[in-house]
Amino acid sequence: MEKNGTKNHQTLQLTILATSDIHGHVLPIRYVDNKETDNGLLRLATIIEQERKQKDNVLVIDNGDLLQGTPFAFYHACLDQSAHPIIGLMNHLRLDAFIPGNHEFNYGLNFVNRAKSESEYPWLSANIVKEGTDEPYFGCPYRIFLMPGGVRVGLLGLTTPYIPNWEQPSHIAGLSFESAVSAAKRWVPLMKEREGVDILIVSYHGGFERDVQSGEETEELTGENEGWQLCQEVEGIDVLITGHQHQRIGGASIGNTLVVQPGYQGSCLAQIDLLLQKGDDGAWVVKDCDSRLREASEAAVNPDLAERVRSCEDNTQRWLDQPLCEVRGEMRVVDPMAARMQEHPLIELVNRIQMEAAGVDISCTSLFDNLAPGFGPHVSMREVTANYPYPNTLKVLLLSGRDIAEALEWTAAYFALANDGSIIVDPSYLSPKPQHFNYDMWAGIEYAISVSRPVGSRIEGLKYQDKPLDPLGQYEVAMNHYRASGGGNYRMFRGKPVVREVTVDMTEIIAEYLTKTGIVHARTNGNWTVRS
Structure with a gap:
């Protein structure tokens, strides 16, 4: 036109x-x-x-x-x-x-x-x-x-x-x-x-x-x-x-x-x-x-x-309000950063549950985000799903001591030192999206993270059963299936032998454990620490 x-x-x-x-x-x-x-x-x-x-x-x-x-x-x-x-x-x-x-x-x-x-x-x-x-x-x-x-x-x-x-x-x-x-x-x-x-x-x-x-x-x-x-x-x-x-x-x-x-x-x-x-x-x-x-x-x-x-929401709410157990002691997450620098009873509990469910004595898990509230004195499914929001199952990998040491060095890169010498989260774990779920805390072994040391050489005092971890030794480790597949660029886990799988969802495993236990005591054993 x-x-x-x-x-x-x-x-x-x-x-x-x-x-x-x-x-x-x-x-x-x-x-x-x-x-x-x-x-x-x-x-x-x-x-x-x-x-x-x-x-x-x-x-x-x-x-x-x-x-x-x-x-x-x-x-x-x-x-x-x-x-x-x-x-x-x-x-x-x-x-x-x-x-x-x-x-x-x-x-x-x-x-x-x-x-x-x-x-x-x-x-x-x-x-x-x-x-x-x-x-x-x-x-x-x-x-x-x-x-x-x-x-x-x-x-x-x-x-x-x-x-x-x-x-x-x-x-x-x-x-x-x-x-x-x-x-x-x-x-x-x-x-x-x-x-x-x-x-x-x-x-x-x-x-x-x-x-x-x-x-x-x-x-x-x-x-x-x-x-x-x-x-x-x-x-x-x-x-x-x-x-x-x-x-x-x-x-x-x-x-x-x-x-x-x-x-x-x-x-x-x-x-x-x-x-x-x-x-x-x-x-x-x-x-x-x-x-x-x-x-x-x-x-x-x-x-x-x-x-x-x-009606769908009402059904969800009724499920969430199911009572599971009582907690004796303090298991709330008040400061997420502190919970990642010094062992928290919630993390100790999740690792303990994973080890029992998988039949092993070494485990690793994460505080997935900064919204996890921990557990109050009375726990329902609501608190379980708030702290464990992912539909993960468990796998047991057969790892060498060297694999475990490499994994700990990778997880230690989560931390950095600020100009004033204080410990902060490395910016790479915050952008383009937060990746707190890629920092693992371990049970069944002893170790310390020294943040002032260069990335790749931060792990000190790595022990298993009071003895230095054998780099050539073989150890069965429980972790969620995301991490077991190498998720979070944990390349040292990829292709490793899977000893066994626990195909029940972790929220169900946690709920069953809490229901069976009835009363859970908040405790830690201080097997790891983070220092500058």
Whole structure:
């Protein structure tokens, strides 16, 4: 069309709303005490519904790690076989696509397949394939949206391929995980050429191996995060939605690609507004774009949506309130840093439970985050899940003394010295996301961490049964399956013989132990220490 001698190009407004790493946070509450929070899927749902009412062309995408992370999610994954309430909510919100994250596999493939069958939206992941083939496990790895004016918008799903380094083999049996970059290089040209895609969105449950502003490397290149490489090496990506690292990136550009990452636990969603324009050649391009993070705190919960999950929530609350035991002595976590520098009764108890369940006398575990409350005088399932939020099982590895020493040196890198000589958490464990779960505390051996010494030579006085640990000796060690697979870059554990597995979930193991014991005494034996 021409007007006054100039061409009047056709335009279209497209809005993309993206969530990621919800981790089971549906209602805006903390399950440890049921206090209200400013986050949660139900708050974001209000924003999503408002945008759908106000605009014609809206796509809603969830970028993974949706179905694990809270007691609500655990209860409905493991203890309730009825329709999953989170999937029901996403069906109601007319989710356009879901990209499975690594934590979707925590409950095994039976759960994954059941969840997918209940979903009224496609699961997209181009790089999770059937073993021995290049066939995507979830079917077609992309979706094409036909918009007004004939605009063809393509969405490709990708997932971090690092899952085998964390997950139990039985949970991913029959699957292979290809590099996200390799898969994108294969599928993006196909989408452009065969499908005639005008605008290409990639939703990738993974993060960035470089700082998005400076381009400086931020982590060891393992393949866990390939966001920067995707932007640099795969031509034609207009928008890259990321996650996994729990960063808040409202909008940045890497080359010609707009990148976003919408935090975690339903704290915000990414909103991308694209102005598309049809060119003289009939092709549509991004003429202008704007992106921002929409805070969950700006929205109230729609009572009708809350009512949809009310019975599910009530069932979860009843389960959480089951009384288990009494505690004599102090087992609350008042100062997380102090609990990691001097043995805490909670950590001593978890290690003791692991050793009894696995039939060994050496164990390691973590204080997973800084929200763990410890145990008060009366313990219920609520406190157990608050302190142990992951669906871990146990493995017993056969390790050499040298393996154990290397693991302790790696865990000791968690600490650093501040300018004033005080001990702090090394910044690499805090950014791009907190990794307190990668600092282990051991039982059954004696050791000291000297933080003033160089990384790699900080462990002193390493003993087993009052004798120096034999580097060539063989020892059976209990740990959660994430760590046993080498999760947290504990490479010294990878490929080591598995003596036995305890396939019961750790929350169940802890609950059974506490119920059987009845009265638990808070105590430590001082087998390790941290000093400057």
